[in-house]
Amino acid sequence: MQEQYHFSQLETKWQKDWERQELDQVAEDFEREKYYLLEMFPYPSGHLHMGHVRNYSIGDVVARFKKMEGYNVLHPMGWDSFGLPAENAAIKNRVPAALWTKDNIVNMKKQLKTMGLSYDWEREVATSDPDYYKWTQWLFLEFYKKGLAYKKKAAVNWCPSCATVLANEQVVEGACERCETLVDKKDLEQWFFKITDYADRLLEDLQQLPGWPEKVKIMQENWIGRSEGAEICFKTEAGHDLKVFTTRPDTIFGVSYMVLAPEHPLVSELVADTEYEEPVHAFIKKVKSMTNIERAETEKEGLFIGAYAINPLSGDKIPIWVANYVLMDYGTGMVMGVPAHDQRDFEFATKFQLPIKVVIQPDGDLLEGNKLTEAFPAEGRLVNSGRYDGLPNEQAIQKITRDLEQKGLGEKQIQYRLRDWLISRQRYWGTPIPIVYCEKCGVVPVPAKDLPVILPIQVAFKPSGESPLKTNGEFLNCTCPNCGGEATRETDTMDTFVDSSWYFLRYTDAKNAVAPFDREKADYWMNVDQYIGGVEHAILHLMYARFFTKVLFDLKLTSAQEPFQNLLTQGMVLKDGAKMSKSKGNVVSPEEIIEQYGADTARLFILFAAPPERDLEWNEKGVEGCFRFLNRVWRLSYYYHEKIKNISPGEVTKNELDKELLRSIHGAIKKVTDDVRLRFNFNTAISAIMELINTLQKYRDHTNVKSENLPLVRFGLENTVLLLAPFAPHIADELWSNLGKKTSVHLEAWPKYDEKALELAEVTMVVQINGKVRERLNFPKDLPEPQLKELVLETEKIKQLLQGKEITKFIIVPNKLINLVV
RNA sequence: GCGAGUGUGGCGGAACUGGCAGACGCGCUAGACUUAGGAUCUAGUGGGUAACACCGUGGGGGUUCAAGUCCCUUCACUCGCACCA
Numbered sequence: 050m051q052e053q054y055h056f057s058q059l060e061t062k063w064q065k066d067w068e069r070q071e072l073d074q075v076a077e078d079f080e081r082e083k084y085y086l087l088e089m090f091p092y093p094s095g096h097l098h099m100g101h102v103r104n105y106s107i108g109d110v111v112a113r114f115k116k117m118e119g120y121n122v123l124h125p126m127g128w129d130s131f132g133l134p135a136e137n138a139a140i141k142n143r144v145p146a147a148l149w150t151k152d153n154i155v156n157m158k159k160q161l162k163t164m165g166l167s168y169d170w171e172r173e174v175a176t177s178d179p180d181y182y183k184w185t186q187w188l189f190l191e192f193y194k195k196g197l198a199y200k201k202k203a204a205v206n207w208c209p210s211c212a213t214v215l216a217n218e219q220v221v222e223g224a225c226e227r228c229e230t231l232v233d234k235k236d237l238e239q240w241f242f243k244i245t246d247y248a249d250r251l252l253e254d255l256q257q258l259p260g261w262p263e264k265v266k267i268m269q270e271n272w273i274g275r276s277e278g279a280e281i282c283f284k285t286e287a288g289h290d291l292k293v294f295t296t297r298p299d300t301i302f303g304v305s306y307m308v309l310a311p312e313h314p315l316v317s318e319l320v321a322d323t324e325y326e327e328p329v330h331a332f333i334k335k336v337k338s339m340t341n342i343e344r345a346e347t348e349k350e351g352l353f354i355g356a357y358a359i360n361p362l363s364g365d366k367i368p369i370w371v372a373n374y375v376l377m378d379y380g381t382g383m384v385m386g387v388p389a390h391d392q393r394d395f396e397f398a399t400k401f402q403l404p405i406k407v408v409i410q411p412d413g414d415l416l417e418g419n420k421l422t423e424a425f426p427a428e429g430r431l432v433n434s435g436r437y438d439g440l441p442n443e444q445a446i447q448k449i450t451r452d453l454e455q456k457g458l459g460e461k462q463i464q465y466r467l468r469d470w471l472i473s474r475q476r477y478w479g480t481p482i483p484i485v486y487c488e489k490c491g492v493v494p495v496p497a498k499d500l501p502v503i504l505p506i507q508v509a510f511k512p513s514g515e516s517p518l519k520t521n522g523e524f525l526n527c528t529c530p531n532c533g534g535e536a537t538r539e540t541d542t543m544d545t546f547v548d549s550s551w552y553f554l555r556y557t558d559a560k561n562a563v564a565p566f567d568r569e570k571a572d573y574w575m576n577v578d579q580y581i582g583g584v585e586h587a588i589l590h591l592m593y594a595r596f597f598t599k600v601l602f603d604l605k606l607t608s609a610q611e612p613f614q615n616l617l618t619q620g621m622v623l624k625d626g627a628k629m630s631k632s633k634g635n636v637v638s639p640e641e642i643i644e645q646y647g648a649d650t651a652r653l654f655i656l657f658a659a660p661p662e663r664d665l666e667w668n669e670k671g672v673e674g675c676f677r678f679l680n681r682v683w684r685l686s687y688y689y690h691e692k693i694k695n696i697s698p699g700e701v702t703k704n705e706l707d708k709e710l711l712r713s714i715h716g717a718i719k720k721v722t723d724d725v726r727l728r729f730n731f732n733t734a735i736s737a738i739m740e741l742i743n744t745l746q747k748y749r750d751h752t753n754v755k756s757e758n759l760p761l762v763r764f765g766l767e768n769t770v771l772l773l774a775p776f777a778p779h780i781a782d783e784l785w786s787n788l789g790k791k792t793s794v795h796l797e798a799w800p801k802y803d804e805k806a807l808e809l810a811e812v813t814m815v816v817q818i819n820g821k822v823r824e825r826l827n828f829p830k831d832l833p834e835p836q837l838k839e840l841v842l843e844t845e846k847i848k849q850l851l852q853g854k855e856i857t858k859f860i861i862v863p864n865k866l867i868n869l870v871v
Numbered sequence: 872g873c874g875a876g877u878g879u880g881g882c883g884g885a886a887c888u889g890g891c892a893g894a895c896g897c898g899c900u901a902g903a904c905u906u907a908g909g910a911u912c913u914a915g916u917g918g919g920u921a922a923c924a925c926c927g928u929g930g931g932g933g934u935u936c937a938a939g940u941c942c943c944u945u946c947a948c949u950c951g952c953a954c955c956a
Contacts, residue, residue, distance in 0.1 A: 263876095264874095264875055264950085267874065267875065267951085268874090268875085268952080271873095271951080271952055271953095272952085278956085294955095296956070297956080374954045374956095383956095384956050386956090387956090392872090392954095393956075464955075464956090465955095466955055587951080654896095657883090657884095658883060659884070660884085663884095664949090666882090668882080668897070670882095670898070671882095671897055674895095674896050674897055675896080677911095680910095681911095684911090728887090732883090732884070732895085733885065733894080733895080735896090736894065736895035736896070738895095739896075740895070743895090750912090750913090814891095817890090817891085817937075825891080857936090858936055860890095862890055862937095865890060865891085866890050866891075868937065870936045
């Protein structure tokens with residue numbers, strides 16, 4: 050054994066050895082219990098960043114731990130390799146996007162390998178690989194057959210900088226999620242996935258995911274945004290239908306105006322050839338020119354458009370307005386204004402002096418419309434509502450909805466905030482949408498046998514960044530699969546979120562050439578037992594992946610209804626309180642750290658510095674601390690190396706020091722096991738291993754050749770190495786082989802602890818007086834109460850402190866604490 | 872505005888069902904070894920005090936023999952959504 054810890058040569062050696070032994074390759078084994086551990090696959094930017102290191106270190110600990118616990122562990126890795134950066138690089142450097150991507154994958158894979166991660170690389174996938182996107186296209190066609198993929202013209206979000214449309218989910222505060230350019234609205238023909246058909250199931254099934262963070266579930270819930278109410282049909286005087294959605298049909302007698310969204314087509318019709326036409330159109334133009342955020346931030350504005358509606362229940366004649374606060378893409382793009390019971394309507398009505406009519410009275414004080422300072426949205430009884438007066442409002446909701454239904458003027462309805470998923474992108478580097486346009490036959494899906502529709506590699510980019518597929522004759526022109534006539538291909542590609550919505554299924558059968566995956570294999574491995582990644586994917590990726598899984602379930606391709614059983618959202622890696630980023634200049638490169646300290650130290654620090662869900666502050670000194678720790682482990686092993694070479698481990702104790710050591714060994718096993726298995730508290734698990742090393746060191750320093758119990762030391766060192774194995778796999782394997790072991794430590798069973806060894810014959814109890822600690826005393830374990838009492842009261846210090854005081858209560862927490870109340 | 876979360880030494884963080892606040896690591900102080908130390912080892916390290924006492928988990932109040940932990944209230948910060956009818 051070498052005296053020094055030479056991490057670099059040792060890490061390379063073991064990485065090669067593991068690869069040679071195919072230690073991390075797995076196959077279905079229906080006899081054994083499986084565990085599918087997945088970390089979010091990276092975009093191959095070419096360089097690993099600390100966020101990746103954190104993500105994959107966490108995952109690797111769990112994977113290695115579960116393997117040692119005896120599970121058949123699937124732990125795959127791949128590449129989310131379609132996307133804009135490759136295209137930008139292609140334009141800038143005149144390198145084909147495919148080549149750039151491939152180089153990056155090679156580079157990043159090399160970096161990942163230096164971390165010593167236990168991936169089954171035989172299952173590697175890259176979404177930009179034709180063997181992969183063939184099946185993405187195939188799935189698109191299955192969606193199409195089921196009516197879940199459709200094309201429509203719609204006002205869509207357009208990012209002028211990326212020159213493409215974006216899904217609603219990709220617009221953050223009115224700007225492109227990627228480049229932060231403000232998005233425009235454009236009317237375009239686009240492909241959508243009908244995710245709204247699954248809104249209810251996506252919402253409902255969140256309840257079946259107790260292993261997901263509450264925060265993520267709430268975010269998804271809000272995003273789906275289900276609300277129950279009714280659609281009510283008002284009529285204009287001229288007989289047009291004015292359908293509105295409301296959650297408060299009980300307030301219908303309080304309607305004092307109707308409002309339409311400026312984009313609503315009916316507006317033009319209603320003002321045509323009237324004196325209102327000009328001002329209304331000017332108003333609409335003004336509103337449309339604003340971005341969504343500007344519009345949300347401006348005060349409520351609106352105009353009367355000269356028309357009236359009739360309230361279907363009260364018969365009241367109600368003015369119709371157009372206003373900037375009504376949104377075209379929610380509900381029917383039209384709202385009934387009830388100022389007394391809706392804050393927005395209240396603000397609007399106050400500004401434009403529209404009547405405020407109270408129709409819900411709370412118990413107690415009496416509300417008057419002209420005296421209100423804000424709307425009253427809460428519960429109460431109906432007033433000024435004809436025959437509904439006196440009803441509690443919840444009952445009124447039911448009754449009014451029913452009555453309207455009978456008249457054919459309304460119905461119960463559930464609205465969702467969730468929109469259909471816009472998947473077309475006017476970009477080159479993505480999965481081509483397998484559709485052909487034929488003049489005779491119209492929209493024709495590419496037959497499955499003709500897949501994949503190959504993305505050409507050598508393409509000519511224009512400086513504008515427009516998709517080169519549009520001008521690539523070889524790609525564009527084809528024959529119609531239906532009639533054999535001339536046809537053109539769809540030149541839009543799919544949102545890259547489509548690619549990543551099913552990759553976890555492909556891993557279960559990554560090389561399948563005849564299907565996206567084999568159902569039996571997928572059924573063995575699914576669901577993913579533990580998914581690990583950043584919270585930034587809480588809505589987009591996680592919702593889309595759930596949607597895909599449900600569709601695939603309905604298509605009978607899998608029996609999984611949810612993709613991810615448990616979800617761990619890891620915190621960010623910060624430096625100087627801010628997220629590491631090139632622009633801030635606070636990036637610490639994982640490569641350099643690994644070179645300087647080794648992968649084991651890097652992994653250890655990142656796991657030790659904070660619990661996984663919290664943000665982690667990078668600290669060079671802390672890294673050194675972890676490096677020192679591994680050196681301490683090394684030196685201790687070196688010290689005992691020759692002594693215990695030919696000795697078997699043993700648990701026989703001869704004195705107090707031995708007993709203390711044995712207890713600490715079992716204590717560490719228990720702590721690490723519980724922290725990893727139950728809580729993912731790797732930071733405290735590592736600190737427990739540190740404590741064990743501290744105890745072993747103390748043992749070394751307090752014993753001499755005569756008194757040292759070498760079998761026990763060996764037992765301690767073997768267990769230390771076993772406990773360390775998931776966290777610092779290289780040094781662990783090296784130390785394991787130094788202990789004379791012939792096979793990898795990673796093939797060993799996880800150590801078990803003995804409850805009995807943890808028990809103490811004597812316990813130190815705290816003696817409190819009125820809740821303040823006054824003394825610590827040693828007693829035999831489980832001493833009966835009367836004896837304990839007697840012994841405590843006989844103690845000198847306690848006697849003194851109790852002088853002249855009367856004990857009113859004597860509280861005992863067994864083996865822990867005594868509290869005397871005086 | 873709505874929803875969620877976080878506040879503990881100089882710093883990162885421990886404290887499981889209410890039961891010794893500050894494990895472990897960093898930093899700092901002193902010492903040992905040493906030509907040297909940015910290596911290693913030993914001791915110490917919440918504030919306060921000569922030593923006790925006493926004070927300490929964002930602030931205020933409460934429940935309890937006992938509160939970082941439970942309840943009420945308030946402040947600060949972080950994240951998500953945001954005119955969703």
